Amino acid sequence: MTSHFRIGQIVPSSNTTMETEIPAMLRAREGIRPERFTFHSSRMRMHKVTKEELIEMNKQGLRCAAELADARVDVMSTACLVAIMSMGHGYHRQTERELTEVARANDCLAPVMTSAGALIEGLKILGARRISLMAPYMRPLTDLVVSYIENEGIEVIDSICFEIPDNLEVGLRDPLKLVDDVRRLNTDGADVVVASACVQMPSLPAIQRIEDMLGIRTVSTAVCTARGMLDRLKLEPVVPQAGALLSGT
Template sequence: MNVQVKPAVDIRLHQQRPPLDARPLEKRVGLIILATDHTTEPDFRRMVASERIGVYVARIPYANPTTPENLRKMQPALSEGAGLILPDEGLDAVCYSCTSASVVIGDAEIEAAIRGAKPGVPVVTPPLAAVNGLKVLGARRISVLTPYTVETSRPMAAYFAAHGFDIASFTCLGFDDDREMARLKPASLVDLAREAMAPDAEALFISCTALRSAAVVPEIESAIGRPVVTSNLATAWNCLRVCGDQAPRPEWGRLMEMGLRLR
């Protein structure tokens, strides 16, 4: 069998190094999510990512059921997760996308853990973003809807009360697996929100980054006649504003028309 030997390819090295942009995209949002998360990435892809803003994701270990004890176990992984997002490069914001864990671990502890890997970066958590959003909307008396058990909902109620909110009603659905929470039909969330809304509440907060609630915020607002803040809507809004994007997006609800009062 005759094998033909092809001549070697002449590879030419270009003599001048092409110019580089300072960054591939102008702004960078780091997103730390649970290993089991189905919802945050699609939501941030729709609401945050653009030709100007890149969203870069790291997943950290998490095991159901969703209990305060299991949620606290994520804290040691936060620094490592943050460090895996574009190592040795700066970020414009880092969002830890778990509402209930942020409540039980604490916003300050989460901020310290993330800044251990990314010094000086603005840190966004869902409950604090929701607090900021509700205040910007002028709401003080609120209704709350969560997919959690009563045990996991109690710290959430205490968190919002500690931030000065008067809770008119608080409804939980009894789920303890975030993968099942992600499978709740968005249309059913509209009906559940209508039922959870107290007549005298000024706004509704729907907790949990697993819920596919952000996409139906305008529908819920139309049904209840008051502003709605969800976990992923609040963090997306917060990250956009931190990145200097002030463009109103009314198709995502009233919050996306508001500015953020930065500390």
């Protein structure tokens, strides 16, 4: 008998990538494993990736959690890393607690996670101590992300940011440009490369290419989110051509 799972995401209104890359990974998994997935989202309004808009967007998360609870999803995750990391060190844990309370109050027993927490979790699964990353944010927000990750005990050797404030424009960026961009990134001594620290910056087609080119394990926040979802569903964390974290080894 085939098992079916409902994937729930709390998505910024201008995000077009997480509803593309998460389904792409899990559809690819369906080609090699029996489980099947459907995808369900609730949206928070946000246009520009600024601290002010991120604060306002975060206030809508509890409503979104209640809406996804009504769909009885099997796992629930936020789909915006910088909205969490810009709020202060360790904030993903507070967000996960608050969203879980809303889900339980609405009779939904799904595990609740955040994409921000998933990145930290994925890096720790890989045993990463030193990483290099790329992000689309303006430099001040990128520095907050770097500080957040380092507070979790992982050194960031180098970071490149593309300084794109418009979230829709971020989603239109060619993911394969990252294969060239990474050549400018200092990866000497890095355990892991984060090809996209942002869930809106497309990267999935580049993950395996970068990993093979550099010989360094490569992830994105979307890849880490997919891994976190599979772990919470107690499913084998394997997706073809999505890098070491989803290799099943």
